[in-house]
Amino acid sequence: MSQVAEQQLAQVEQSIAALLEGAPYGMDPGQRHQALLRLFKQELEYACQRSPQFANYVRHWPVSLSAAQSIAEFPYLPVSVFKANPPLSLVPAGEITRTLSSSATSGQVPSRVVLDLATSRRMTKGVVAIIRDFVGAARRPYLVIDTQENLGRQSELGARGAAIQALGSFATEIVSCLRPVEPGESALDVDKLLACSDKWKDSPVLVYGFTYVIWTQLVQPLEKRGIRLSLPNVHVLHSGGWKRLEQQAVTPDVFVRDVAATFGCARNRVIDYYGMVENVGVVYPDCERGYKHVPSFADVIIRDPLTLASAEPGRQGLVEVCSVLPTSFPGFLLLTDDLGEIIGHDGCACGRRGTHFRFLRRVPKVEVRGCGNLETSRARRGGGA
Amino acid sequence: MSDILSTIASPPEITAAARRLRENAASPAPAAVFDLFEQWAAALDGPGVREIPGVSFLRLWLRRGTLEPILARELGSEAVRGEWHDQGRVRLRAFPLGVVGHWPAGNIEIQPILSLTCALLGGNSCLVRVPGGLIGPTRLIIEKLRQVDRDRLLTDRIFLASFDHSRTDLHEAMARAVDGAMIWGGEDAVSQVRALPFPHWARVVVFGPRLSVAAMDFGTWGDPNQRSAWCRRVARDVWQFDQQACSSPQTLFLEQDGGTDPGEFFAELQRAFQEENRAHPRLEIEPALTSAICRARASWLLEDVAHRACFPQSADWTILQGKGIHIPEPTQGRTLTVMLADDLLEAVSRFDGTVQTLGLAVKDRRREEILAEAAGRRGVDRIVRLGQMHVFGSPWDGTDLIRPMTRLVRHGRSED
Numbered sequence: 001m002s003q004v005a006e007q008q009l010a011q012v013e014q015s016i017a018a019l020l021e022g023a024p025y026g027m028d029p030g031q032r033h034q035a036l037l038r039l040f041k042q043e044l045e046y047a048c049q050r051s052p053q054f055a056n057y058v059r060h061w062p063v064s065l066s067a068a069q070s071i072a073e074f075p076y077l078p079v080s081v082f083k084a085n086p087p088l089s090l091v092p093a094g095e096i097t098r099t100l101s102s103s104a105t106s107g108q109v110p111s112r113v114v115l116d117l118a119t120s121r122r123m124t125k126g127v128v129a130i131i132r133d134f135v136g137a138a139r140r141p142y143l144v145i146d147t148q149e150n151l152g153r154q155s156e157l158g159a160r161g162a163a164i165q166a167l168g169s170f171a172t173e174i175v176s177c178l179r180p181v182e183p184g185e186s187a188l189d190v191d192k193l194l195a196c197s198d199k200w201k202d203s204p205v206l207v208y209g210f211t212y213v214i215w216t217q218l219v220q221p222l223e224k225r226g227i228r229l230s231l232p233n234v235h236v237l238h239s240g241g242w243k244r245l246e247q248q249a250v251t252p253d254v255f256v257r258d259v260a261a262t263f264g265c266a267r268n269r270v271i272d273y274y275g276m277v278e279n280v281g282v283v284y285p286d287c288e289r290g291y292k293h294v295p296s297f298a299d300v301i302i303r304d305p306l307t308l309a310s311a312e313p314g315r316q317g318l319v320e321v322c323s324v325l326p327t328s329f330p331g332f333l334l335l336t337d338d339l340g341e342i343i344g345h346d347g348c349a350c351g352r353r354g355t356h357f358r359f360l361r362r363v364p365k366v367e368v369r370g371c372g373n374l375e376t377s378r379a380r381r382g383g384g385a
Numbered sequence: 386m387s388d389i390l391s392t393i394a395s396p397p398e399i400t401a402a403a404r405r406l407r408e409n410a411a412s413p414a415p416a417a418v419f420d421l422f423e424q425w426a427a428a429l430d431g432p433g434v435r436e437i438p439g440v441s442f443l444r445l446w447l448r449r450g451t452l453e454p455i456l457a458r459e460l461g462s463e464a465v466r467g468e469w470h471d472q473g474r475v476r477l478r479a480f481p482l483g484v485v486g487h488w489p490a491g492n493i494e495i496q497p498i499l500s501l502t503c504a505l506l507g508g509n510s511c512l513v514r515v516p517g518g519l520i521g522p523t524r525l526i527i528e529k530l531r532q533v534d535r536d537r538l539l540t541d542r543i544f545l546a547s548f549d550h551s552r553t554d555l556h557e558a559m560a561r562a563v564d565g566a567m568i569w570g571g572e573d574a575v576s577q578v579r580a581l582p583f584p585h586w587a588r589v590v591v592f593g594p595r596l597s598v599a600a601m602d603f604g605t606w607g608d609p610n611q612r613s614a615w616c617r618r619v620a621r622d623v624w625q626f627d628q629q630a631c632s633s634p635q636t637l638f639l640e641q642d643g644g645t646d647p648g649e650f651f652a653e654l655q656r657a658f659q660e661e662n663r664a665h666p667r668l669e670i671e672p673a674l675t676s677a678i679c680r681a682r683a684s685w686l687l688e689d690v691a692h693r694a695c696f697p698q699s700a701d702w703t704i705l706q707g708k709g710i711h712i713p714e715p716t717q718g719r720t721l722t723v724m725l726a727d728d729l730l731e732a733v734s735r736f737d738g739t740v741q742t743l744g745l746a747v748k749d750r751r752r753e754e755i756l757a758e759a760a761g762r763r764g765v766d767r768i769v770r771l772g773q774m775h776v777f778g779s780p781w782d783g784t785d786l787i788r789p790m791t792r793l794v795r796h797g798r799s800e801d
Contacts, residue, residue, distance in 0.1 A: 057686040062698045078679040081687060088687065305672040307699045308679075318672055337676050363672040371490045371569055371631035373594035376712040377737055 001050070008046040009327060015039045016122060016297065016324050024129045024295035025352035029345050032296055032354060033071065039324050040074055040332055041065060047330045050090040054330050072301050072310040076320055076333035079278050082111035089114045091328045100277040103159040103210075103240065110158075113278050116328040126281025126325050127166040130295055133352070134271060134285050135170070135235040141200050142171035143193075143234075145209025145218050147178045147186050159277050160210055163239055166283075170206050178217055188221045197229040204233045207263070210240035211272070215250060219262050230264045237285070239273045243362070274359045278334055281325035284359075287350035291343050294355040298323045302342050302357065303335065313342040316360060337363045389527045390520060390545040396558035402544040403512055403562035406484050412508030413538045414467045415456060422447040422502070424533040434529060437522040438626055439495040439775070446499065446777055455779045456506055459788040469796065476798075479791035481508035482588060486563035488578045490570035491516035492629040497523050499777055500567045501543060503786040510542040512563060514556070520547055550574075556581055563587060565790045570594070590789045592631075592782045595741030596715055599634040599771050600729045600756070603642035604748030606650045615746050616650070616657035618772025619721070622744060623702075624661045625775045628717045631782075632742045632767070632775045635715035637723045638732045647725065651706065654723070655695050658702045667701060667719075674718045675700045681716040710735055730759055738764030741782060744771040 001009070019035065027035075044065055048055035058065065061075035068074050082088060087099065095116045102111040115123065144151060150161040151174060157165070168174065177193045178186040209218065214236070222228070236259055245255065252272065260267040274292055275283035284292035284300075294300045299322035302311040311317040319340040322333045339360040348356045393399060413421075426447035429440055445451060456465050460479045463470035469478040485504035489496040497519060501511040515523045527545060534540045548555045560566070560581035565588040568578045575593045583589060599619060606612055622634050639647060678700045685692050685705045693706040703720040707713070710732040713722045726732045733743070733756055743760045745768060747753040757768045766783040769776065779786040 052690045053687045056690045056692065057683055060682075060686055060694045060696075062696065077683050078676060080676070080680045081683045084684070084687070305675040305700070306667065306670050308675065309698070318675060335676070335679055337673075339672060363676055365673055371571065371592060371594055372492060372626075372629045372633055372715075372717060373571070373596040373631065373739060374715050374717070375572075375594070375739060376596065376714060377739060 005046060005049040008042060008049060012039065012042050012046055012324075012327060013118065015042065016327075019297040019324065020122065020125050020129065022296055024133055024297070025293055025354055027296040027353060029354050033299075035296075036299055036322070036324065037068075037071055040071055040322070041068070043324060043327070043332050044074060046327070047090055047332070051088070051330065054088070054090075070310075071299055071322060071333070072303075074333055076322075076335045077330060079111065079276070079334045079336050082113055082278050082329075082331070083109040085112070087112040087114050088329050090330060091116045096328070098157060100157050100162050100280070101159070102277045111276075111278055113280065113326070113329050113331060115280065115326075119280060119326050119328040122325040123281035124166060124169060126295070126297060126323075127283055128169045130283055130285065131167060131170065131237070134287075135206060135237075136204070138204060139170055139172045140204040140206055141196070142167060142174045143196060143205060143207045144174060144176040145178065145207065145214050146176055147180050148176045149180070151176055159240070160213075162277055163210075163275070164208060167206060167208050167237070178213075186217060188217055190221070190225070190227070193218075193229070194227070197231055200231060202233055205231050205235070207234055207236040209236075209238055211238045211242060211255070212240065212244040214238050214259060215245055215248075215255060219258050222262050223258065228262060228264055232265050234263045234265045234269060236260075236263060236265070236270045237273060238270070239275055239283070241362070276321070276336065278331050279321040279323050280331060282321065282323045284357075287348060287352060287356070289348055289350050289356075291348055291350070291356040291358060293348065293350075293352045294357070296354070297325060300340075300342070300355055300357050302340055311342065313344055316341045318363070319357075319359070339363055389531060390515060390524050390547055393546045393548040393555055396554055399512070399546065399555060399558040400562055402546070403484050403559075406510035406512060406542065406544055409510060409541050412481055412542075415465055415506070416467070417538060418505060419449045419452060421530075421534055421539055422452065423449055425530045428529040428533050429526065431529075434525050437494050437525065439493060440526070442775060442777060443495045443498060443526070447502065451778075452502075452506060456787060459779060459785045460507075460791065474797065476796045478794050478796070479507065479788070480794050481510075482790050482792060483509060483564035484562060485509040485511055485565040485567060485790050486559050487511060487513040488566065488568045488570065488574070489513070489516065489519070490574070491518050493569075493626055494519055494522040495526070496569055497545070498526050500569060503779075504565070504567065504790045505539060505542065507787045507791040509565065509790055511544070512559060513543065513545050514559060515545050515547050516550070517547070560587075566590070567790070568592065588789055590784060592784070595631040595766075595782070596712070596739055597630075597632050597634050597742035597744065597774060598636050598638065598712060598736075598740050599744040599746075599774070600638040600640070600732065601746040601771065602640045602729060602748060602752065603645065605746040606639060606647070607642060607645060608748070609649070612650060612653050613657070615771060616653045617660070618746070618770075619654065619744075620657040620661040621772055622774040623658075623719055623721050624665050627667070628719050628721075630775060633717070634721065634742075634744055634774060635717070636712045637721055638710070638726045638729055639723055640729045641725050641727055651693075651695065651704065651723070654704060658704060658719075658721075659697075662701050662719075670700060670718070677716050678703060678718050678720055681705065681720050685713075685722075712736075712740075729756055733759045733763060733765075736760065736763035736765060740765050742767040742769060742774050744769055744774040746771040 063073045096114045098115045256270045273283045273285035282298045301320040302317040319338045426444045469476040487500040569592045696703040705722040708725045
């Protein structure tokens with residue numbers, strides 16, 4: 001690493017640490033914006049030093065780094081560029097300690113991001129700071145609605161494993177309640193679950209699972225057998241999208257109602273959060289008002305699909321997620337394939353400060369309707385000229 | 386007055402419509418069709434209609450000066466007069482197939498009309514499935530025909546049907562009811578329609594998915610007096626149909642000359658794109674296309690540090706610049722990849738049948754002929770001047786447009 005890059009990295013790490021030290025939702029929005037503007041600029045400059053490819057992208061951006069007056073003017077990467085192989089990296093291969101991959105549905109190429117030790121640590125700190133604000137700091141039993149294999153440390157980790165392990169800091173003990181039945185399939189270990197329920201009773205408990213896994217592997221089997229747990233002090237966190245549940249006509253309301261009934265807890269203890277592996281260290285749980293909050297070390301911009309300009313609150317657009325936490329890959333400013341809307345830049349009734357937003361849905365795929373082809377070769381389709 | 390376009394709920398509605406079309410058996414004489422088309426072209430100028438993408442092409446297409454030579458070339462000059470023509474001891478004349486079904490693509494607003502005019506010129510009646518996204522423009526355009534066609538010479542020979550693309554039963558009913566079919570669109574759509582239960586006698590013509598490419602030699606772009614005009618032509622071809630048509634250029638091969646810097650060309654092309662965008666701004670966009678455009682920009686620049694690009698902050702347009710003779714993955718949405726090539730012939734020689742149209746700007750006539758020959762051998766069906774890539778004409782995709790929907794009847798005289 002060049003001396004310039006080393007100095008830049010040292011400055012960046014110091015600034016990130018300062019942001020991670022504070023309360024995630026306590027900062028004045030104006031101050032936060034100024035701090036992030038400075039930090040993102042430093043990070044982008046550092047990334048350009050480390051990656052000629054990234055520098056090429058930044059060089060062609062319509063607004064130069066020096067001229068940018070707001071975070072919205074900085075060059076962002078579409079999240080799909082992380083589907084590239086090898087994954088985009090700002091560190092030598094020897095410094096990569098872990099690779100995270102997204103939960104691509106069948107036929108799709110998963111995104112992959114590389115983490116070094118420093119980014120891994122910040123990722124954990126970021127997630128812990130956010131979740132602590134929603135469930136409290138105390139350690140407690142941690143029930144994972146998944147199989148044991150997603151609990152272990154692995155150098156290549158999927159989205160489910162990453163989400164499960166990120167919450168490990170809250171655990172006094174970790175129990176997984178699904179057991180593998182055949183390759184790729186799992187089933188609920190009811191006896192194990194009931195034993196935990198008896199043991200933990202009124203204690204605070206943390207539960208995590210992918211949304212559709214909780215529904216199909218826990219709620220439905222228990223409902224079928226008429227079993228209800230009695231864990232009133234549980235917090236059930238879930239993430240991972242609604243697509244599969246929408247196919248079964250399960251609305252968020254129905255999901256929350258039935259999950260709360262299954263655990264015997266209040267509905268506000270079932271918390272959906274939005275996140276993606278590319279946006280390391282940042283998750284967006286729903287507050288009691290139903291909004292997602294941006295922590296001090298991150299930002300969210302909604303971009304008008306036509307102009308790509310930052311949209312005003314209330315206008316729907318593409319979600320750009322911004323995080324200062326990664327330094328091992330250029331994942332600072334990422335345009336997602338999701339649609340959302342900013343609710344406000346401060347003043348949510350839940351008491352958390354800063355930008356809060358609503359996730360709406362994935363960008364619908366465009367049906368290829370026309371005669372214009374996107375295949376450049378007939379050979380790829382098995383034909384010939 | 387009944388609705389011009391019928392929303393179909395059940396197969397018998399389609400069967401009944403086809404029966405009515407068959408009952409209007411007598412085809413009007415070509416001269417009457419030309420007259421009506423001329424009047425229709427003139428009527429396509431009102432507010433609302435004028436703004437439909439491609440309607441200016443349609444107006445040109447409907448002119449007698451355009452169609453008469455096409456009819457004469459495909460069916461013989463006597464066909465223009467509705468007469469038999471002698472060929473040795475026999476005489477020949479084209480007759481309509483009957484009812485022709487049309488499955489136009491959903492991305493070109495004027496395609497239902499282009500398709501049905503071809504079949505009408507052959508004397509056929511038309512059963513047209515109008516894709517959901519094209520109902521508005523098609524209705525406006527056909528309404529203009531109805532206004533000029535007071536005797537319903539053509540209007541009664543057209544049935545426009547609207548139904549969901551997933552209604553296989555309705556597609557099947559339509560296929561069973563026709564004597565010929567003109568199918569346009571992407572791979573999936575075309576494959577599905579082709580597999581429908583057409584009668585064994587039905588003639589089916591497919592205009593399937595293709596992409597198009599432009600090429601410019603150094604003699605053209607190196608000429609400072611010509612450069613700007615050619616860049617405007619490139620921009621016009623990219624903008625039409627939002628670069629989603631099979632005739633839309635996705636890549637421009639720019640022939641290099643020694644050490645001449647193409648910087649001036651790119652600056653001029655950028656100005657042309659900006660100007661075209663001012664004249665024809667995009668009013669809406671699918672968020673998925675925005676994502677694809679952003680991905681194309683980023684992937685291109687991250688892939689190779691030698692790659693260059695130029696784009697505004699919005700998703701309006703993108704010029705990607707690289708070097709080589711392959712066709713990069715197209716993005717559409719006004720994203721043109723300019724590939725610097727040492728020799729245009731090398732690039733053309735790698736085509737494999739995917740390329741439909743080659744838009745050329747070549748100064749040397751002999752050289753252009755060599756390129757055209759190579760392109761023809763490598764599967765290209767249209768080789769046209771840059772700036773005219775979308776001008777609809779016959780043949781299209783290597784196929785006549787009118788003749789396939791006719792039967793050529795041979796009469797050998799009994800007394801000879």
